[in-house]
Amino acid sequence: GAGVSQSPRYKVAKRGQDVALRCDPISGHVSLFWYQQALGQGPEFLTYFQNEAQLDKSGLPSDRFFAERPEGSVSTLKIQRTQQEDSAVYLCASSFPPGDTYEQYFGPGTRLTVT
Amino acid sequence: KQEVTQIPAALSVPEGENLVLNCSFTDSAIYNLQWFRQDPGKGLTSLLLIQSSQREQTSGRLNASLDKSSGRSTLYIAASQPGDSATYLCAVNLWGGGSYIPTFGRGTSLIVHP
Numbered sequence: 001g002a003g004v005s006q007s008p009r010y011k012v013a014k015r016g017q018d019v020a021l022r023c024d025p026i027s028g029h030v031s032l033f034w035y036q037q038a039l040g041q042g043p044e045f046l047t048y049f050q051n052e053a054q055l056d057k058s059g060l061p062s063d064r065f066f067a068e069r070p071e072g073s074v075s076t077l078k079i080q081r082t083q084q085e086d087s088a089v090y091l092c093a094s095s096f097p098p099g100d101t102y103e104q105y106f107g108p109g110t111r112l113t114v115t
Numbered sequence: 116k117q118e119v120t121q122i123p124a125a126l127s128v129p130e131g132e133n134l135v136l137n138c139s140f141t142d143s144a145i146y147n148l149q150w151f152r153q154d155p156g157k158g159l160t161s162l163l164l165i166q167s168s169q170r171e172q173t174s175g176r177l178n179a180s181l182d183k184s185s186g187r188s189t190l191y192i193a194a195s196q197p198g199d200s201a202t203y204l205c206a207v208n209l210w211g212g213g214s215y216i217p218t219f220g221r222g223t224s225l226i227v228h229p
Contacts, residue, residue, distance in 0.1 A: 004158070031214055042119070042204055042219030043159070048211070056211055091158060103149070104217065106158040 002026075004107035006092050012113045013082045021077045021110045025094030032075050033104060034067055035091040043091055049075060082114045117142045121205055121220035128227055134192040136223045138205030143183050146215045150179050150190050151204040153222070159204065163190070195227045 005024045013019050025032050031050055035043035036059075045059040051072035060067070064083075069075040079086055089111050093104040118141045128134060138148070147166045151159040163172045163179040165188070171180040176193040192199060202222040208215035 033216075040221070042206075042221045045211075045216050045218070048214055048216065050214065055214065056216065058211075093159075103161060103164055105161070106151075108156075108158040111156075 006107040023075045023092030029094035031095045033093045037089045117218040119220040125224040136190040138188040146208045153202045
């Protein structure tokens with residue numbers, strides 16, 4: 001596709017439910033990033049993939065958060081036993097190093113509301 | 116830990132004004148700095164990217180400067196228009212062990228009224 005796509009765009013979950021958020025990066029982009037953006041805040045880094053390898057997951061807030069990218073393209077962010085504090089917009093971005101800018105291209109985000 | 120601060124947090128101006136948005140960061144060992152625009156309910160759109168070796172970048176009515184040694188960047192918007200209304204985010208990229216990882220500020224919420 002022409003850009004990064006994410007689905008669903010909106011998700012309402014009851015506390016305790018599991019959710020799965022999908023990201024389709026730009027075709028050929030090697031790197032994929034997940035961010036969490038709370039209301040009124042800037043995006044916070046969660047995790048990073050280079051192809052299928054998860055090189056950095058230091059930003060994942062708890063062991064309830066899990067991300068995968070098994071074939072090096074589409075990625076899924078899974079949140080188990082959702083809590084109200086998980087309510088946020090989850091952004092995905094992709095980039096294509098090697099390149100000298102490491103510029104990231106963002107998707108529209110998934111707005112998760114936990115009730 | 117890298118801290119990124121954006122001032123002002125919010126700005127409301129009449130159409131036609133020239134604007135200055137400020138971004139400061141605590142760790143000057145950055146690879147590059149990027150300015151983004153975010154419209155309500157939308158993702159981030161990259162506006163300008165400045166490499167650490169550069170002093171400024173320009174795109175149309177936008178000009179971004181970088182003073183790495185003092186930990187500051189400024190985004191200038193000339194002749195503002197209502198369509199410029201959005202949140203502007205600054206992000207600095209530091210090496211995170213595998214890739215450059217951006218740290219974002221909280222953003223400046225801009226309203227340009229006719």
